[in-house]
Amino acid sequence: GAVVSQHPSWVICKSGTSVKIECRSLDFQATTMFWYRQFPKQSLMLMATSNEGSKATYEQGVEKDKFLINHASLTLSTLTVTSAHPEDSSFYICSARGRGTYNEQFFGPGTRLTVL
Amino acid sequence: KNEVEQSPQNLTAQEGEFITINCSYSVGISALHWLQQHPGGGIVSLFMLSSGKKKHGRLIATINIQEKHSSLHITASHPRDSAVYICAVSIIQGAQKLVFGQGTRLTINP
Numbered sequence: 001g002a003v004v005s006q007h008p009s010w011v012i013c014k015s016g017t018s019v020k021i022e023c024r025s026l027d028f029q030a031t032t033m034f035w036y037r038q039f040p041k042q043s044l045m046l047m048a049t050s051n052e053g054s055k056a057t058y059e060q061g062v063e064k065d066k067f068l069i070n071h072a073s074l075t076l077s078t079l080t081v082t083s084a085h086p087e088d089s090s091f092y093i094c095s096a097r098g099r100g101t102y103n104e105q106f107f108g109p110g111t112r113l114t115v116l
Numbered sequence: 117k118n119e120v121e122q123s124p125q126n127l128t129a130q131e132g133e134f135i136t137i138n139c140s141y142s143v144g145i146s147a148l149h150w151l152q153q154h155p156g157g158g159i160v161s162l163f164m165l166s167s168g169k170k171k172h173g174r175l176i177a178t179i180n181i182q183e184k185h186s187s188l189h190i191t192a193s194h195p196r197d198s199a200v201y202i203c204a205v206s207i208i209q210g211a212q213k214l215v216f217g218q219g220t221r222l223t224i225n226p
Binding site for chain 2: 002034038043044046049091093095104105106107108109110112
């Protein structure tokens with residue numbers, strides 16, 4: 001149980017385009033989803049926390065207009081990197097938390113974004 | 117000082133050796149996670165602990181709440197165990213955000 005998937009697993013895009021990354025909880029309802037970013041050889045950095053049906057809470061220094069987060073259902077959250085630039089190239093990881101036995105963070109496999 | 121400290125930062129061992137990675141934390145927690153990240157990036161949750169000990173295959177994780185310390189052990193290590201191992205804690209205050217250790221890079225040579 002507690003499987004979290006991400007799609008796509010990797011994406012290459014041109015500078016100026018927008019990219020959407022999906023995070024799904026496959027076998028539980030995720031009341032909260034977390035989006036992380038990881039630079040090479042560094043630990044995960046929390047970008048934002050989203051609760052189903054409400055606006056995401058962004059960490060200090062993260063541009064909410066740049067990184068749009070939608071948590072429209074209890075099994076799906078999306079992160080859209082708008083007008084991507086090469087400095088947005090990174091590894092993006094989501095995690096999901098539910099209720100009861102799922103009341104902890106379960107991680108997705110990550111999405112590697114490369115902006116040319 | 118970081119709230120979560122891992123040691124060692126880097127560890128190289130020969131195949132078959134018994135491996136121990138340590139994690140100490142300084143905050144109140146509801147749970148501690150051990151994560152594995154292979155080259156290429158994908159993160160796998162190995163264990164989630166709030167007390168005692170858990171075992172899965174060759175992996176064993178222990179936690180001592182009083183001492184605020186956890187260990188991850190790998191028995192009969194294998195080159196495929198080479199990865200970065202990350203300790204993360206769910207802090208009681210702060211919307212259950214995770215605080216991450218800096219990771220331990222493990223290399224097992226054949």
